Amino acid sequence: LIHRIEHPPTLEERLSSPPPFHSSSYDPPPPILEDLHFKTHDTVAQIQEVDNVLLATKIYLEPIFKELNKEDEREDYGIAVRVPLEHRDHLWRWYSHLEDLYESDQVGCTLTNKEWREVTGACKRIGKVSFHNISHRLPIICRNLIDSQITLP
Secondary structure, X not given: OHHHOOOOOOHHHHHHOOOOOOOOOOOOOOOOOOOOOOOOXXXXXXXXXXXXXXXXXXXXXXXXXXXXXXXXXXXXXXXXXXXXXXXXXXXXXXXXXXXXXXXOOXXXXXOOHHHHHHHHHHHHHHHOOOOOOHHHHHHHHHHHHHHOOOOOO
């Protein structure tokens, strides 16, 4: 096997040989059309905008879901709860979906413009619900969140 291996040419042999011949000639690309316009609202700006809205919504919802955790603990201990289980389950379902949307890196490439608008609209509807005096108004707040029909793509 060793006797079959060819040694590479020396530097002198390389310099003395003629340069390789290229048969194809270079054709420059055509000029860019002047009436060509790129999208003014690119996907990256859209992702950053919605990321900020999702983060603000998550921070806004944290006190409610801390209270819902307390409600779950009360139910585990057999103490009467103020928010029914089906309401809590419904709220936890879309809150986990909201967290998935916020934490997902691939979401920006997969959502359509309509879905972007739905996410933004859902966050705005959440923001319209008053969280004033959460500890006393928790059932009313949860009912208002459910009545606002928040749907996420």
